[in-house]
Amino acid sequence: MKSVPVPLRGFLLPLxxxxxxxxxxxxxxxxxxxxxxxGESTHIDLFPSPTQTxxxxxxxxxxxxxxxxxLASVGRLLIAYTLSGAIGVTLGLWVGQQRLAREALLPLxxxxxxxxxxxxxxxxxxxxxxxxxxxxxxxVVTTFSSTAVATAAAVGSVPSVTFKVAKDYGIRGLxxxxxxxxxxxxxxxxxxxxxxxxxxxxxxxxxxxxxxxxGLGFRLQDANNGLRADxxxxxxxxxxxxxxxxxxxxxxxxxxxxxxxGYDR
Amino acid sequence: MMELRGVGHSxxxxxxxxPLDLTVAxxxxxxxxxxxxxxxxxxxxILSGHLKPxxxxxxxxxxxxxxxxxxxxxxxRTVRGNIALGAKSxxxxxxxxxxxxxxxxxxxxxxxxxxxxxxxxxLARALAGxxxxxxxxxxxxALDYLTRLKMRAELSRLLSERPRxxxxxxxxxxxxxxxxxxxLVLSERPAVVRQTLTLSTPRPREVTSPAVxxxxxxxxxxxxxxx
Numbered sequence: 001m002k003s004v005p006v007p008l009r010g011f012l013l014p015l016x017x018x019x020x021x022x023x024x025x026x027x028x029x030x031x032x033x034x035x036x037x038x039g040e041s042t043h044i045d046l047f048p049s050p051t052q053t054x055x056x057x058x059x060x061x062x063x064x065x066x067x068x069x070x071l072a073s074v075g076r077l078l079i080a081y082t083l084s085g086a087i088g089v090t091l092g093l094w095v096g097q098q099r100l101a102r103e104a105l106l107p108l109x110x111x112x113x114x115x116x117x118x119x120x121x122x123x124x125x126x127x128x129x130x131x132x133x134x135x136x137x138x139x140v141v142t143t144f145s146s147t148a149v150a151t152a153a154a155v156g157s158v159p160s161v162t163f164k165v166a167k168d169y170g171i172r173g174l175x176x177x178x179x180x181x182x183x184x185x186x187x188x189x190x191x192x193x194x195x196x197x198x199x200x201x202x203x204x205x206x207x208x209x210x211x212x213x214x215g216l217g218f219r220l221q222d223a224n225n226g227l228r229a230d231x232x233x234x235x236x237x238x239x240x241x242x243x244x245x246x247x248x249x250x251x252x253x254x255x256x257x258x259x260x261x262g263y264d265r
Numbered sequence: 266m267m268e269l270r271g272v273g274h275s276x277x278x279x280x281x282x283x284p285l286d287l288t289v290a291x292x293x294x295x296x297x298x299x300x301x302x303x304x305x306x307x308x309x310x311i312l313s314g315h316l317k318p319x320x321x322x323x324x325x326x327x328x329x330x331x332x333x334x335x336x337x338x339x340x341x342r343t344v345r346g347n348i349a350l351g352a353k354s355x356x357x358x359x360x361x362x363x364x365x366x367x368x369x370x371x372x373x374x375x376x377x378x379x380x381x382x383x384x385x386x387x388l389a390r391a392l393a394g395x396x397x398x399x400x401x402x403x404x405x406x407a408l409d410y411l412t413r414l415k416m417r418a419e420l421s422r423l424l425s426e427r428p429r430x431x432x433x434x435x436x437x438x439x440x441x442x443x444x445x446x447x448x449l450v451l452s453e454r455p456a457v458v459r460q461t462l463t464l465s466t467p468r469p470r471e472v473t474s475p476a477v478x479x480x481x482x483x484x485x486x487x488x489x490x491x492x
Contacts, residue, residue, distance in 0.1 A: 183341035261340035
C-alpha cells in the first residue's frame, strides 16, 4: 500500500471494506444461507438480498415515497438540530461563564442529559400528539442539554491567560463572548455538534416510528408492520447513508482556517 | 512611571507578598528574580492590574502591556490579527511585523510557528500602540536555551528601536543579569526584597561578559545558592 498516495488510499480502502461486506451479503443471499420463512402461498425473506433491496429502492424512488420521506425527516432534523444547537451553545456559554448560572442550572442540565431520549417519547406524544411538532420537540429536549453541558465544560477549559489577554486589550461584554470565548472553544463546539448530530438522528428515527405520519422512521415502522424485510433494509441503508453524509458535512467545518489550531496540534 | 507603596498580598491567611515599595522610572529596565513560590506571579498580577493587592497602593501612568510565558496569543487569529489587537492602524501592524522579521508569516496561525517566533509575535503585539510599560512574565521560559539567548538579544534590539519601561519577572537569573538595569531579588514566601543590584553596563550584553557573570554570581548568593 506504500505506493498508493494517502488521499486515494483514504478513499479506496473504505470502498474495499464496503465492497467486501456487500459481496458477502450478496453471496449469502444467493446461496440461501439466510433465513427464509415459507407459508402456503407465499414466502417472506427475513434477510433480503442486495437485488431485492435495490428493487425496493427503485419502487420507493419511482413512487416518490423515498424522496418525500427523506425530505420530511431531514426537514425535521434540520429545524430541531438548529434550535437545539442555538439553545445549547448559548446556554452553555452563559453557564460556562457565570458562576451563579452554573451553580443554578448545571445539575438540572445534567439530569436532563442523563435522561434517556426514549423516556421522553411517551410524555411528548401524550402532550403534543403526532406529526412534525413532537418529533422536533423530542430532538430538542433530548439534545440541547448535552450541547449546553459540553459547551460549558469547553468554556471552563479555556486557559486563564486567554481572558487576561482579552482584558489587557480592552475586550469585554458581548465582544468578549463573540471575539474571544466563542472562537476559543469553536473547535470543541464542532466536535460537540458532531456527537449531538448522531444522537439527533437516533432520536429522529425513534420518534418517527411512534409519532411520525411520514418520514424514514415512520416508513421503517410501516415496513415492520407489513413484515417487509426488504423495505426495512432499504430504510436502514438510507438512514445510515444520510447520517454519515451529514457528519461529513459537519466535518467540513473543521477546514475553516480559524479552527485548525484545535486539530493540528 | 510606576510606583508601589506598601503593596502586599495575602490569599486568606497565607501571606504571599510582604508589603514592599518600588519605584520604576521611565525607560528603566527592572528585573524581579525569585524562586518558585516567591510570589512573583502575584506581584505581576498586581502590576498588570489583574489582581487588587490586599494592602498598599499602585500608581501607574500610561499604557501597560504584558507578554506572557506561552499561550498568550489568540490561536484563532493570524499573526497579523494578533498584533492588530494592540495596534492603532494596519500600517503599524506591517511595521511591527517588519521589526520582528515576521512579514512572511503575517497570515500564519500561532500553532504553525515555532516557540521563538510566537514570543516574537507576543513582543510585537505588546509594543504596538504606544505602550509605556512592558510587563514580561517569564517571557522566554518555555523556550530552549539557545532560542532563549536569541530572544534576549532580540528584546535588547527591539528596545533600542522602541524604548519602553520594562518590568521583567523571571526565575531565569542569567536573563535578568543580561537584560536589567536593576535587579530585585525576592525571597521565598512570604516574598521580601532580599537584595537590589544595579547594573550599569549598557545593553546588549554578552551572556559570558564579566558584568553578566558577576551579576549572576551576586543574584545566586543573594538567593543563598552560592557563597
